[in-house]
Amino acid sequence: MSVRPDTAPRPASPREEDPRRVRSRARLLDAATTLLATGGADAVTIEAVTATAGVARATLYRHFANGTELVAAAFARLLPPAPPVPAQGDLRTRLVELLTAQARIIEEAPTPLTAMCWMGMGPGLRDLTSDGEEHARPELQSLREVLVERYRSSFDKVLATPEAREELGDFDYDLALIQLLGPIVFNSLATLPPLDRRACESLVDDFLAARRARRNGRPPRRNG
Template identity: 65%
Template sequence: MGEQPTTAADAGSREDPRKVRSRARLLDAATALLVKGGTEAVTIDAVTRAAKVARATLYRHFDSGTELLAAAFGRLVPPVAAEPEGGDLREQLVSLLTAQAKLIEEAPMQLTAMCWLGMGPGLGDHPDHSDRPELRSLRRHIAEQYRLPFDRIFAGTPARELLGDMDRELALAQLVGPIVFTRLATLPPLGPDACERIVDDFLRARSAAQ
């Protein structure tokens, strides 16, 4: 009989357990440093020292400190907000924005800033980074966190009929921007009532523009 095709599960099961352990130790160390001291604390020397792993071993897992930092941030990305079920456009936006506000408030400050500011220099869509899985994975997490739930609502018939064609990035900034600003400015978090007012102001302004 011919050889059976190799599956991802088969490949994963044959991965060297020492390699798995060393990668986990590096990520544990990088994540702990990130939470405690911010991005400046996540240096190659600090991570290898905390993980008790050689620099050569780190570079077998990550091509650069930027990729290691992206992997550490990836561990801190909160779960994607659940899409609201049922209700009209206003109810869906209020429900989603309230859930987003809770996730943003619970996320580490460094992660909130990085997500909102496009992940800063070195973590953007530079062509040299297009083939790096950690960077692609982080951007995908962030897109799912902030954009996709809103995009799905805006793509629906009720939103298209009421709001027409619009700049979705601008709409996202108008809706989520106040939540993020409040977090970055260390102001008291905005609760459900504030989220309702933000949505109402957004819908009123968009309807007036039609």
């Protein structure tokens, strides 16, 4: 008797994971994330995670090569979404809106800032390839890469555009991000009062003035 096509057994796709494996990884990440949020990176030990998750150590090592990789995955899980990118307005308006939103995220969610300080433990981006197992498993990627993908992408939509290049000329993109975000990160590290919109406007205005002065062949004016 022939088997109807819609009821014939199908071989499992190689991409389909064992549900038990999915559940055990989720339990491990739940435990690591809770420990990280309540006790910091030092609390995320192999012993503490396996005990909290009720998962064997051997199972943990099937998902994560070591404790550093586990902490990185937990950090990445706690990162809030990237700030929205304003769809309208000139370059100044869009940068002010984006920087104000980014400042609010950093001030209200200390975990990303902690991650920014901790991420130097991971490998450099240039050591990561675009294919192979390391790319297929997010936990093997550097936390630095996760941050770049999530937060830099918002600034790409404002700064890495023909309009921005036309107005600002050629500029060092990485340095521009440091100039804009550096004061916000330092402000949070120093536990100073949160930066408001007016402060973000000043940061953007100083950045734009310096870029326009350099493009016109004039050194930026200095106060004093």
